[in-house]
Amino acid sequence: MIPPVKNEFIGCSVLIKECTDPTWIGKKGIIVDETQHLFLIEINSTIKSIEKKIAIFQVKLPEKTIRINGSKIVYRPEDRIKKAR
Numbered sequence: 001m002i003p004p005v006k007n008e009f010i011g012c013s014v015l016i017k018e019c020t021d022p023t024w025i026g027k028k029g030i031i032v033d034e035t036q037h038l039f040l041i042e043i044n045s046t047i048k049s050i051e052k053k054i055a056i057f058q059v060k061l062p063e064k065t066i067r068i069n070g071s072k073i074v075y076r077p078e079d080r081i082k083k084a085r
Contacts, residue, residue, distance in 0.1 A: 006080055009034055012059050014041060017067065019055040031059070034077045039070075 015028040029043035038049045039057070052070035059066055073080070 007061050009059055015058040017056045017058050036076045
């Protein structure tokens with residue numbers, strides 16, 4: 001698993017690879033917002049919220065695609081730079 005990165009996730013494509021809620025597995029969309037505990041994802045023109053800690057995400061960044069364990073990024077997005085050092 002790749003450690004958290006300093007990148008902004010809002011606007012990136014995301015695919016839910018694994019999740020404790022099986023109805024989420026395989027869903028994909030665009031991350032439209034992020035809080036400490038949630039990603040808000042636009043899926044088929046509907047905004048859905050998913051807890052970070054229950055899933056493993058595949059996020060397409062501009063330069064690469066990464067796989068992130070959501071439980072490793074359960075903190076405020078603005079703190080990501082501090083945590084990723």
